[in-house]
Amino acid sequence: MENSAIPTFTFNDYPHTLEPTPQVSATEALEQLVVHRREDKFATCRQHIERHRRHFYKLSFFDEGGGFFYLNDEVIEVAPQSVLLVKPGVALSWRLHDGAQTGLYSFFSTDFYNAGLLPTYQLNSVLPTDVAYIYHPCSADEYAQIRQTGEQFLTQQHQLEKAQHYLRLLLADIRCWGTAPLAPSSATPATPPVVSAFLQLVETRLATGQESVLLLESYADDLCLDAKYLSALCRQATGQSAAAILREKVLTEAKVLLTGTHLSVGEIAHRLGFYDPAHFSRWFKQLAEQAPSAYRQQFAAYK
Secondary structure, three states: OOOOOOOOOOOOOOOEOOOOOOOOOHHHHHOOEEEEEHHHHHHHHHHHHHHHOOOEEEEEEEEEOOEEEEEOOEEEEEOOOEEEEEOOOOOEEEEEOOOOOEEEEEEEEHHHHHOOEOHHHOHHHHOOOOOOEEEEEOOHHHHHHHHHHHHHHHHOOOOHHHHHHHHHHHHHHHHHHHOOOOOHHHOOOOOOHHHHHHHHHHHHHHHHOOHHHHOHHHHHHHOOOOHHHHHHHHHHHHOOOHHHHHHHHHHHHHHHHHHHOOOOHHHHHHHOOOOOHHHHHHHHHHHHOOOHHHHHHHOOOOO
């Protein structure tokens, strides 16, 4: 039987990289992890999402409750005894069913999960790259088993190595629901450093609302590259030009701001580097096939 690409090693037996890795204190590492009971902290979940949505995975266990969840233009109904894993950068809102909402939710960074692991076992190699989320309604036995591991994850969250161990056990199961098992040799090639730097610059500018967020040439200048050469590197690494990547990320950010904030369309336009709200509206409608106000109204029920 084929093994999962995420191993279920015992606590001390994970295959660690032989090369030295940057030393991160336990306190710094644990700042890359949030775990709460939904019934205790769900009211503050939106603040966590706003703070962590760019770089953190969101993992939720639904004991009771559930509701309708909006993820990148798609709406799914989440049922009790189910698990939802959402990747970084996804626009996420929800409308909960009436009644009790119990379970767990967690935010964790890629660095927290990957710390010390060989590339073959890191997240970019073992989770499907072509989906924004993994949702799985469990059988009673299936949920009882993974929920027990989730409870251990919660209670051990302040013990760095134990928290990482239980998170890896959880992801080993969740990964199998999202895709057929991959052989360990099927690791995703590393993104070239220049392309990674470009993607990080885009995220930084989107987070800070810099006026140059739309100008491809300014990214190329910061990277000391010609814009055409940067685009060729991006296309070689991702299959998309630099302009297409930038357009996609700005559009996703616009959708997040329209559905997850009370900013006006004009304020969103300015934050994304559009001097004229009318220009932003035309640009958005061309790509999303809806005006910004119509798009926002479509998901007004998802708070």
